[in-house]
Amino acid sequence: MKIGLFFGTYNPIHVGHLIIANHLAEHSDLDQIWLVVTPQSPHKTKQSLLDNHQRLELVFRATKDYPKLAPSAIEFNLPQPNYTVRTLAYLEEKHPENQFALIMGEDNLRSLPKWKNAEVIMGNYPIYVYPRKMNPSSSSASFSSETSNLHRCSDYRSVVHLYSSADKRRKKHKSLTAYGGLELYR
Numbered sequence: 001m002k003i004g005l006f007f008g009t010y011n012p013i014h015v016g017h018l019i020i021a022n023h024l025a026e027h028s029d030l031d032q033i034w035l036v037v038t039p040q041s042p043h044k045t046k047q048s049l050l051d052n053h054q055r056l057e058l059v060f061r062a063t064k065d066y067p068k069l070a071p072s073a074i075e076f077n078l079p080q081p082n083y084t085v086r087t088l089a090y091l092e093e094k095h096p097e098n099q100f101a102l103i104m105g106e107d108n109l110r111s112l113p114k115w116k117n118a119e120v121i122m123g124n125y126p127i128y129v130y131p132r133k134m135n136p137s138s139s140s141a142s143f144s145s146e147t148s149n150l151h152r153c154s155d156y157r158s159v160v161h162l163y164s165s166a167d168k169r170r171k172k173h174k175s176l177t178a179y180g181g182l183e184l185y186r
Contacts, residue, residue, distance in 0.1 A: 004030040004128060005072075005091075006103040007084060009038050010055045011048070013062050018069075020130050024103060025068035028128065028151070033103070034072040035059050042081040042116075052076060085117040088125065101126035126151060 006021055013035070021033045037059055039052045049055070052073075059071040075082045078090060084102070091100055102125055104112075109129050112118050121127075128151045 001031045001097070002029060002099045002101060004028070004033045004101050004103045005036050005087075006033055007036045007038055007087075009041055009049055010035065010059050011050055012055070013059050018062055018066075020103070021063075021069050022066060024128055025066070030101060030128070031068070033069050034074075035063060035069065036072045036074055036087070038075050038082050040080040040082055042083065083116040085115070085120055088121070101128060103128045103130070105130055105132040107132045 004021075004024055006017070006024075008017065010017065017035070021035060024030055025033045037052065037056045040049075050058075056071055056073050056076075063069040063071055074091065075087055078086060088100060091098070102121065104127065106129055109127070112122065112127075115121065
């Protein structure tokens, strides 16, 4: 089975995450999408995060009606801060029957060369990249020569304008919308 790993702190999960995950589940060669709740990203402070299990519960509630989407707490028992390369090694050891791929925003792709063991990730795992609001000059086109595992995901862009969870909190939107039994920022 080919599983797309959509890592995030999901603080909170929002409709943009669900649109990306569902789009890839329905329109790519991925059989399942695991929304991996990251307890401690090397790039974020722990004090700004909701409790790990609260975030996992929100992801569970948001994905429960989507058979190809699944919440994952796989990183909860791994050393922190969590590094993607460690999680991938652990998953390959525990689930050798599966092939794993990464799902990430274009902004994360730009910083990927600075990640722990980035060359292992880029050389061994398919990477599905979705567009984010960013400067066109900072495109990830240069990565196409470094890895043949890059997959562009852009045909849903006209459906929704995607922002990160941090953008949602900073803008302090007053209106909320119900999605999958949750109230999420829009």
